[in-house]
Amino acid sequence: xxxxxxxxxxxxxxxxxxxxxxxxxxxxxxxxxxxxxxxxxxxxxxxxxxxxxxxxxxxxxxxxxxxxxxxxxxxxxxxxxxxxxxxxxxxxxxxxxxxxxxxxxxxxxxxxxxxxxxxxxxxxxxxxxxxxxxxxxxxxxxxxxxxxxxxxxxxxxxxxxxxxxxxxxxxxxxxxxxxxxxxxxxxxxxxxxxxxxxxxxxxxxxxxxxxxxxxxxxxxxxxxxxxxxxxxxxxxxxxxxxxxxxxxxxxxxxxxxxxxxxxxxxxxxxxxxxxxxxxxxxxxxxxxxxxxxxxxxxxxxxxxxxxxxxxxxxxxxxxxxxxxxxxxxxxxxxxxxxxxxxxxxxxxxxxxxxxxxxxxxxxxxxxxxxxxxxxxxxxxxxxxxxxxxxxxxxxxxxxxxxxxxxxxxxxxxxxxxxxxxxxxxxxxxxxxxxxxxxxxxxxxxxxxxxxxxxxxxxxxxxxxxxxxxxxxxxxxxxxxxxxxxxxxxx
Numbered sequence: 276x277x278x279x280x281x282x283x284x285x286x287x288x289x290x291x292x293x294x295x296x297x298x299x300x301x302x303x304x305x306x307x308x309x310x311x312x313x314x315x316x317x318x319x320x321x322x323x324x325x326x327x328x329x330x331x332x333x334x335x336x337x338x339x340x341x342x343x344x345x346x347x348x349x350x351x352x353x354x355x356x357x358x359x360x361x362x363x364x365x366x367x368x369x370x371x372x373x374x375x376x377x378x379x380x381x382x383x384x385x386x387x388x389x390x391x392x393x394x395x396x397x398x399x400x401x402x403x404x405x406x407x408x409x410x411x412x413x414x415x416x417x418x419x420x421x422x423x424x425x426x427x428x429x430x431x432x433x434x435x436x437x438x439x440x441x442x443x444x445x446x447x448x449x450x451x452x453x454x455x456x457x458x459x460x461x462x463x464x465x466x467x468x469x470x471x472x473x474x475x476x477x478x479x480x481x482x483x484x485x486x487x488x489x490x491x492x493x494x495x496x497x498x499x500x501x502x503x504x505x506x507x508x509x510x511x512x513x514x515x516x517x518x519x520x521x522x523x524x525x526x527x528x529x530x531x532x533x534x535x536x537x538x539x540x541x542x543x544x545x546x547x548x549x550x551x552x553x554x555x556x557x558x559x560x561x562x563x564x565x566x567x568x569x570x571x572x573x574x575x576x577x578x579x580x581x582x583x584x585x586x587x588x589x590x591x592x593x594x595x596x597x598x599x600x601x602x603x604x605x606x607x608x609x610x611x612x613x614x615x616x617x618x619x620x621x622x623x624x625x626x627x628x629x630x631x632x633x634x635x636x637x638x639x640x641x642x643x644x645x646x647x648x649x650x651x652x653x654x655x656x657x658x659x660x661x662x663x664x665x666x667x668x669x670x671x672x673x674x675x676x677x678x679x680x681x682x683x684x685x686x687x688x689x690x691x692x693x694x695x696x697x698x699x700x701x702x703x704x705x706x707x708x709x710x711x712x713x714x715x716x717x718x719x720x721x722x723x724x725x726x727x728x729x730x731x732x733x734x735x736x737x738x739x740x741x742x743x744x745x746x747x748x749x750x751x752x753x754x755x756x757x758x759x760x761x762x763x764x765x
Contacts, residue, residue: 283703283717284763287744297359297387302333305364305387307357312348320375320410322352326366328390341390351378354419357385360427361448366392367421375407377417377434382450399455404434404442418465424475425527429453431473435465443500445477453477454502469536470522474555475529477502482521482534495521495536495549499558511551513563516540518549524599524606530555533599535608535637537591538565544583544590548608550637566635566642575646579689581612581630595633603669603708605638611662627653629660631690634671634706643710648690649677658745658753659699663732665740667764673704674717674729674742674762682714696747701727718760720744725758738764 296306308327325346330339343366344350353369364385372378379401384393408416416437423430428448432455435441439462444455454477460468463483470482479500485492495518499507511521516538524533532553540546547567553560568591576582582591597610612630632647651660662675678693679700693699701718718727725744732742740762746754 282765283715284765285718285760286763287718287758287760289758296331297357297364299387303338304331304335305329305357305385305390306331307355307366309350309355311352320372320408323348323371324350324352324355326350326355326368328366328385328392330387330390339390341392343392353377353417354380356421358421360430360450363449365450367398369419370401372401375410376401377404377406377408377436380419380432380434396450398432398446398450398452399434399442399444403455403457405457406434406436406438406440406442408436416466420471422471422473424473424477425525425529426475429473429475429477431471431479433465433468433471433479435468437464437466439464441465441468443479445473445479445502456500458498458500458506460498469520472523472525472532474525474532476555478555480523480525480532480553482523484518484521492517494518495534497521497523497534497553507558509553509558509560511549511560511563513538513549513565516546516549516565519545519593520597522597522599522608524601525555527601533601533606534560535597535599535606535635537593537595537597537610539590539593542583542588542590543593544588545593545595546590548635548637548642550606550608550642564637564642566637569644572644572646575648575687576631579631579648579650598664600664600666600671602636602666602671603638605636605708607664607666607671607706608635608637609633609662609664609671609673610635613661624654627657627660629657632662632673632675632704634664634673634704634710636671636706636708636710638708641709643708645706645710645712646686647673647675647704647712647714648681648686648688649675650690650692651676652692652694656753657730658747659726659728659730661730663729663740663742665734667738669708671706672764673706674727674732674740675702675704676700676727676729677702677714679716679719679721682716686712696724696726697721699726701729701742717762718742718744724748724754727760735761740764 296304326343328341351369355368370378380399418435420433430446432444445453481498495511497509520536534551550564594614595612600607610633616626634645636643664673678691744758746756
């Protein structure tokens with residue numbers, strides 16, 4: 276590590292476990308090892324894996340192992356996860372099913388000291404979900420979403436199979452099913468759902484957009500699913516515009532749902548952003564706050580090849596995806612551009628291109644726009660190609676990998692590429708509510724061939740985050756060495 280920015284203190288460990296391992300109160304860790312079996316061929320339903328629970332001491336020495344089901348290949352490769360909810364550790368998995376059905380989604384509690392597991396608990400029964408996938412390439416259509424409420428006392432489980440029908444369930448912090456039901460949004464497959472969240476009361480919200488003509492094209496749609504009663508259909512009207520993204524976030528206070536997104540008007544490129552809220556008590560919507568992109572903002576993105584200033588194509592490229600972060604008195608919508616190029620690769624492997632990051636901050640006084648110039652092309656692996664955003668001390672902080680030369684380059688210019696790992700450092704972009712941007716180098720291990728895996732960053736406390744560092748071989752393949760960095764923000 277060469278340089279640490281002034282307000283970021285970094286410590287790096289060779290022995291600390293990765294983010295998948297769960298720390299135990301008395302010291303030590305629990306993890307799982309999954310080994311895929313029978314994964315040849317196109318029939319996804321035959322995919323199986325073995326699962327082994329592992330207990331480590333504080334120095335990462337293996338103390339104990341437990342091969343679940345005696346090491347037999349009895350777990351579907353469809354989905355699995357090790358989760359800590361409250362003070363309990365759970366292994367969540369999918370049972371194999373006959374034909375092309377999605378099997379039962381199950382959970383077992385793990386005793387962290389003995390590695391013994393409880394009797395399986397059914398989170399969603401195959402017979403209740405009534406969802407099936409094509410036998411050939413069916414994994415491309417599967418969708419399992421597992422999300423927490425802000426207070427982590429309610430859990431959302433959404434299961435889909437690329438059809439209009441999907442399965443929704445609300446679980447408590449003991450993974451007991453509070454309610455579960457099949458739901459349908461006419462004309463919308465689960466793949467077209469843009470955002471899904473659960474509030475502290477266990478109500479589930481799903482957003483999507485209309486691709487219709489007339490007045491309907493100006494509506495952002497939100498479905499509200501409760502334990503009882505029929506779903507509520509709410510529309511957020513965006514005058515003289517077509518919604519492109521509709522992103523949801525449950526407020527930490529639990530009294531409202533933040534709604535934000537992007538819209539188009541005269542062209543198919545994005546013209547601006549919008550924001551609204553919904554009360555969780557009576558589900559009343561506020562009027563939309565609509566903000567067009569400033570002309571200079573569009574000009575800079577056009578110069579980066581993510582926008583266009585010509586009248587017939589004016590606006591910003593829709594090849595982007597967003598998330599919402601509560602920041603100070605408002606919210607930040609963080610957006611990253613990305614695309615896949617399959618036409619210009621000489622090796623027939625697709626080029627994964629990730630570009631500029633945008634931060635749009637909304638509060639009751641202002642909407643501010645910030646562009647973070649970035650450009651990365653990779654093949655075969657997207658390690659470290661994206662970003663991690665969160666809020667600290669009333670500011671939005673975005674960690675991402677970048678070419679070190681961009682930090683001293685005029686920010687209005689097109690960014691230099693960070694495709695060569697030898698020039699990449701971890702950067703923190705600190706953004707004030709008024710849009711003021713300051714970029715700082717946080718970790719520099721490029722000379723030792725280590726890359727920060729921003730996609731696996733994790734918040735430990737309000738001012739502490741962890742990020743794994745991966746050794747990188749020639750041409751970007753992962754090496755056999757990793758480290759863990761802890762970043763404390765003053």
